[in-house]
Amino acid sequence: MENKKSFFPLFIDLTDKNCLVVGGGNIALRKVKNLVEYGAKVLVIAPAVLPEILELNVKVEKRGFEIEDINGKFLVVAATDNESLNKTIVDVCEDKNILVNNITSKTYMSARFTAHIDDENYQIAISAKGKPKESVKLKKDIIEYLKNKKD
Ligand SMILES: C[C@@]1(CC(=O)O)c2cc3[nH]c(cc4nc(cc5[nH]c(cc(n2)[C@H]1CCC(=O)O)[C@@](C)(CC(=O)O)[C@@H]5CCC(=O)O)C(CC(=O)O)=C4CCC(=O)O)c(CCC(=O)O)c3CC(=O)O
Ligand SMILES: NC(=O)C1=CN([C@@H]2O[C@H](COP(=O)(O)OP(=O)(O)OC[C@H]3O[C@@H](n4cnc5c(N)ncnc54)[C@H](O)[C@@H]3O)[C@@H](O)[C@H]2O)C=CC1
Numbered sequence: 458m459e460n461k462k463s464f465f466p467l468f469i470d471l472t473d474k475n476c477l478v479v480g481g482g483n484i485a486l487r488k489v490k491n492l493v494e495y496g497a498k499v500l501v502i503a504p505a506v507l508p509e510i511l512e513l514n515v516k517v518e519k520r521g522f523e524i525e526d527i528n529g530k531f532l533v534v535a536a537t538d539n540e541s542l543n544k545t546i547v548d549v550c551e552d553k554n555i556l557v558n559n560i561t562s563k564t565y566m567s568a569r570f571t572a573h574i575d576d577e578n579y580q581i582a583i584s585a586k587g588k589p590k591e592s593v594k595l596k597k598d599i600i601e602y603l604k605n606k607k608d
Contacts, residue, residue, distance in 0.1 A: 462564050468580060472496035475529055479522045479546055480536030481506030484560045488534045488570065489515060502526055503537070524549050532556040532568065563587030572596040576603070 474497050478489050481503030489510055492499050499515040506517055522542065527533050533550050535543035540561040547566055550557035559566035564587060571582035572592035581599060585591030 464569055464584065466582060466584075468582070470496075471532070473498055474531040475500070476532045476534070477502065477526060477530045478534045478536050479503065479526070479543075480534075480538070480560070481510055481517070481519075482536070482538065483507070485534070485536035486510050488536055488558070488560070489513060491570065492532075492534075497532070500526075522546065527553065527555055530555055532558070535559045535561075535566070537561075574600060574603070579603075 471492060476492050476497040476499050478485050478492070478499060478501045481501055482505070485501065485503065486507050486509050489499055489501060490513065493513055493515060501510055501515050501517045502520060502522055504519060504521055506519055511517060522537070527546070527550055533546060533555055535546035535557060537543055538561070543559045543561045544565055547557050547559050551567060556568045557566050558568045558570055569584055569587070571584050572589065572595070573583065574581040574596060583592045583595050585595065
């Protein structure tokens with residue numbers, strides 16, 4: 458059933474949207490950077506937070522996740538290394554119609570992050586349906602294609 462889940466491709470304006478990233482490790486860092494780049498207001502909650510995250514324009518609370526933390530959020534990223542906690546975060550967000558991404562699953566979430574290209578002419582977002590290595594490979598091929606097209 459989970460494997461048959463389909464994800465509608467959509468480009469969303471995140472400017473000033475309240476987003477929560479639960480987790481402060483390597484993958485959280487990548488997710489936070491992406492959200493900040495697109496103008497989101499990001500709150501990071503985790504007991505351990507990488508120094509690179511502290512340097513970004515985000516709010517940080519060094520503590521464990523609590524369910525009330527999702528209140529009023531537009532998008533939540535479950536970015537801990539605890540698979541069952543990430544699933545719980547997805548469940549509580551789904552209950553409240555809050556978009557939610559989960560870094561420890563291919564399908565258990567309502568929103569996936571994509572490999573993307575954002576240049577002066579195009580925004581191209583790629584998903585290989587849960588297989589990020591394939592997405593990154595295709596992204597590189599498309600970048601090459603666009604470069605050659607210009608020459
Ligand atoms: C489902 C999804 C959910 C989500 O996170 O949104 C997901 C899930 C998982 N990723 C895993 C692994 C890695 N992911 C990356 C990188 C990226 N992952 C991204 C997206 C997604 N990853 C979503 C699906 C995308 C799609 O549909 O195609 C990208 C595209 C976007 C982004 O994250 O911003 C970004 C590249 C950005 C870019 O470069 O352009 C790397 C490489 C690296 O970290 O350098 C590795 C290590 C690979 C290795 O070494 O094998 C694991 C296994 C963990 C394990 O097995 O331990 C899971 C969980 C699982 O598979 O169960
Ligand atoms: N989706 C993706 O793109 C990828 C996902 N992964 C998966 O992501 C997992 C995490 O990877 P990293 O970020 O490198 O791990 P990490 O160990 O660097 O970070 C884990 C973070 O989770 C936080 N955390 C743990 N319990 C918490 C709680 N109760 N409340 C709030 N925060 C809590 C920790 O404080 C820490 O900041 C890996 O186990 C792996 O399975 C790995 C590569 C890519």
